[in-house]
Amino acid sequence: MDLAQIVQYCFSGITVGSIYAIVAIGFNIIFNTTGIINFAQGEFLIVGAMTSISLCKVLPLPLAILVAVLITTLLGGLVELVFIRRLRDASVLRLIVITIGVSILIREAMLHIWDEKVRSLPYFTGTSISTVTLLGAHISLQVLWVLGVSAVVVMALTLFFRFTLMGRAMRSCADDRMAARLCGVNDRWMVTLSFMLSAGTGALAGCVISPITQTQYDMGAPLAIKGFTVAILGGLGNSMAAVAAGLLLGLLEAFMVSQLQVAYKEAVAIVVLLLVLVFRPSGLFARSEVSALRAS
Amino acid sequence: MTTLRRHIPLAVGILTIITLHLSLSRAGATYYMTQITMSAYYALVVIGLCLLMGYAGQVSLGHAGFFAVGGYICAVLTTHNLVAYRGAPFILWCRSLGLVFERQDLYGVTILSFAPWPAFVASLTVAGLIAFLIGLPVLRLKGHYLAMATMGFGLIIYRLVLGARLFGQADGISNVPPFPLFGSLQVNGRPPFRVQNYYIAWTVVMAAMLLSVSLIHSRVGRALRSIHENEEAAHSLGIDAYRYKLATFVLSALFAAAGGALLTHYNGSIGPSEVTVMKSIRYVAIVAVGGMANLWGALAMGVVLNFLSLRGVFGTYDDVVFGAILIAMMVFAPEGLLRVPRLRALPFLARRRHG
Numbered sequence: 001m002d003l004a005q006i007v008q009y010c011f012s013g014i015t016v017g018s019i020y021a022i023v024a025i026g027f028n029i030i031f032n033t034t035g036i037i038n039f040a041q042g043e044f045l046i047v048g049a050m051t052s053i054s055l056c057k058v059l060p061l062p063l064a065i066l067v068a069v070l071i072t073t074l075l076g077g078l079v080e081l082v083f084i085r086r087l088r089d090a091s092v093l094r095l096i097v098i099t100i101g102v103s104i105l106i107r108e109a110m111l112h113i114w115d116e117k118v119r120s121l122p123y124f125t126g127t128s129i130s131t132v133t134l135l136g137a138h139i140s141l142q143v144l145w146v147l148g149v150s151a152v153v154v155m156a157l158t159l160f161f162r163f164t165l166m167g168r169a170m171r172s173c174a175d176d177r178m179a180a181r182l183c184g185v186n187d188r189w190m191v192t193l194s195f196m197l198s199a200g201t202g203a204l205a206g207c208v209i210s211p212i213t214q215t216q217y218d219m220g221a222p223l224a225i226k227g228f229t230v231a232i233l234g235g236l237g238n239s240m241a242a243v244a245a246g247l248l249l250g251l252l253e254a255f256m257v258s259q260l261q262v263a264y265k266e267a268v269a270i271v272v273l274l275l276v277l278v279f280r281p282s283g284l285f286a287r288s289e290v291s292a293l294r295a296s
Numbered sequence: 297m298t299t300l301r302r303h304i305p306l307a308v309g310i311l312t313i314i315t316l317h318l319s320l321s322r323a324g325a326t327y328y329m330t331q332i333t334m335s336a337y338y339a340l341v342v343i344g345l346c347l348l349m350g351y352a353g354q355v356s357l358g359h360a361g362f363f364a365v366g367g368y369i370c371a372v373l374t375t376h377n378l379v380a381y382r383g384a385p386f387i388l389w390c391r392s393l394g395l396v397f398e399r400q401d402l403y404g405v406t407i408l409s410f411a412p413w414p415a416f417v418a419s420l421t422v423a424g425l426i427a428f429l430i431g432l433p434v435l436r437l438k439g440h441y442l443a444m445a446t447m448g449f450g451l452i453i454y455r456l457v458l459g460a461r462l463f464g465q466a467d468g469i470s471n472v473p474p475f476p477l478f479g480s481l482q483v484n485g486r487p488p489f490r491v492q493n494y495y496i497a498w499t500v501v502m503a504a505m506l507l508s509v510s511l512i513h514s515r516v517g518r519a520l521r522s523i524h525e526n527e528e529a530a531h532s533l534g535i536d537a538y539r540y541k542l543a544t545f546v547l548s549a550l551f552a553a554a555g556g557a558l559l560t561h562y563n564g565s566i567g568p569s570e571v572t573v574m575k576s577i578r579y580v581a582i583v584a585v586g587g588m589a590n591l592w593g594a595l596a597m598g599v600v601l602n603f604l605s606l607r608g609v610f611g612t613y614d615d616v617v618f619g620a621i622l623i624a625m626m627v628f629a630p631e632g633l634l635r636v637p638r639l640r641a642l643p644f645l646a647r648r649r650h651g
Contacts, residue, residue: 037444087627096443097355097584098626100577104619112612221573225451228444267455270448277445278433 004136009254011134015143015212017250018150022205023227024234024242025157026198032174032237033194036095040079040103041202042224043110048072048203049215050110053119061122069203075106076199080192103220110217121210128211142211149208153201154243161239170194174237222266229273235283245284302513305592306506313498317491329494330485335602336497337559342582342598343504343591344551349580350589351512351520352544354435358446359552360575361453362423366553367560367570369419371469372462373410374561382408401471412475416557423553424546431545435538442545447573454571468567475561483561493562500558501595504551508591511547516540574615581622588630
């Protein structure tokens with residue numbers, strides 16, 4: 001394997017890795033405010049991409065993506081309002097099973113709205129063959145878009161959670177819901193907001209990768225599994241660690257593809273997931289004492 | 297007296313089965329029995345999952361994986377042609393024990409493969425072992441980790457089956473021979489064997505039910521129930537919650553594998569569609585409809601819903617129906633449709649995460 005090849009694999013790994021990271025952050029946002037693992041997270045990406053592909057025929061690309069992200073955001077809020085909010089004292093398991101059901105409904109709705117054809121957005125700049133050359137490797141312009149958008153999303157979310165009142169209110173709900181409520185935070189609205197936020201970021205991620213990976217109605221579940229793996233790998237709820245874990249998994253997958261059959265690529269993430277669950281259920285970056293506590 | 301009352305549903309079940317057979321043959325619609333037989337094997341998976349979800353309070357999203365382990369191992373062992381190795385000492389040894397058998401296929405080619413009985417035992421052993429290995433670390437964790445780990449397991453099996461030539465990739469494995477039980481009884485899907493197989497399937501299911509019902513009314517069942525109510529209190533009474541959960545998980549995987557193995561022999565084939573995540577979710581949905589801790593409800597719903605699905609009643613909305621059922625049950629009636637069980641559904645998970 002020469003340098004150019006290594007750079008090529010690195011870039012492909014970082015590209016998918018950053019998408020996994022965004023999915024993982026979507027999981028984390030909802031997990032932090034509710035303790036739910038939202039199985040419909042992957043579907044949000046596909047809804048976003050599919051909507052923008054349809055809108056793209058009548059609207060200019062940036063506007064189509066914007067509207068698609070807004071629509072998906074509303075969908076996320078709707079899911080929370082209809083299914084989650086009314087069950088305030090339900091067990092977490094019950095809520096998780098509901099999100100599984102929601103993911104099936106969204107997926108089947110997409111199948112009936114858009115059929116099972118593979119579609120994709122046009123490349124944001126240039127065409128599928130325009131590339132930049134770096135250290136002998138050819139890198140598609142869309143890859144740069146993915147990296148740029150991921151970086152902006154991660155940074156914006158970090159700033160949002162750290163410096164805005166609303167972001168702080170959401171974090172306070174994650175820490176201690178009762179205390180947050182006593183301080184006058186509307187915790188129910190925060191839960192709705194967390195669904196909207198993670199649906200919106202998911203939709204944006206879905207749009208950005210659509211030109212590279214293309215989009216099909218049933219691609220949400222595998223993405224969700226990868227995203228969940230990454231979220232666990234980084235430690236559930238820890239978004240910055242999710243970025244590192246996402247890149248790690250992306251690179252691992254990219255280099256595995258050079259060694260293994262493509263059919264087994266999916267299995268890599270799952271083996272990683274199982275290994276992490278077995279050995280470090282609180283994530284790679286948590287201290288071992290925390291792991292021991294969680295496991296007990 | 298209580299023992300007697302416990303077995304009333306069993307008697308009702310057996311009566312229903314016989315009545316169903318008689319009325320179907322009176323109506324000249326015995327072809328329905330094929331799908332009922334298939335539904336019964338699927339119901340076997342549901343019974344195991346009901347033990348796990350309703351009584352041990354753990355959820356598995358990979359039971360289609362265990363089903364497939366059972367089915368595929370049987371299919372591979374009984375169809376993989378070993379003629380090339382017929383002189384090998386291991387095969388000769390197996391032959392002397394009657395573990396392999398020779399037959400001719402449609403085109404007169406001699407096929408030497410493992411016999412269904414050893415294949416069945418092997419498939420159950422492997423499924424049980426896998427469940428043990430997954431459960432061993434994961435059941436020590438709380439919450440939804442088993443759901444995720446089993447979902448991961450299901451996906452790995454799915455990928456493996458799609459990717460490996462040994463498992464027939466997207467085509468699956470066909471021409472699986474019938475499973476001779478004893479005498480003239482055999483698990484065989486051809487029409488002359490229809491009535492016989494209807495009763496074979498139901499005998500297996502009823503045996504599983506009897507085992508499960510006895511189990512939940514035994515010391516083990518009481519232990520599981522106490523874990524369910526309050527794990528700490530159960531601990532203080534010296535109940536090893538972890539061991540009971542693990543045992544239940546392995547048992548439920550064995551049920552699923554047995555269902556897969558028998559259905560594969562019955563259908564004569566198995567394909568990757570049996571292993572999708574959606575299949576696993578479907579089993580969870582059925583247990584939810586039956587009422588989490590309600591074995592008879594799960595059995596009834598398992599047979600009815602699978603039968604309707606196999607008849608194609610839901611058309612292209614098959615998955616939607618199960619998704620909608622899952623949501624509706626969880627939102628409106630988490631205790632199941634058929635009766636209010638004595639236990640609240642999965643209370644041990646009700647603990648919200650703090651900090």
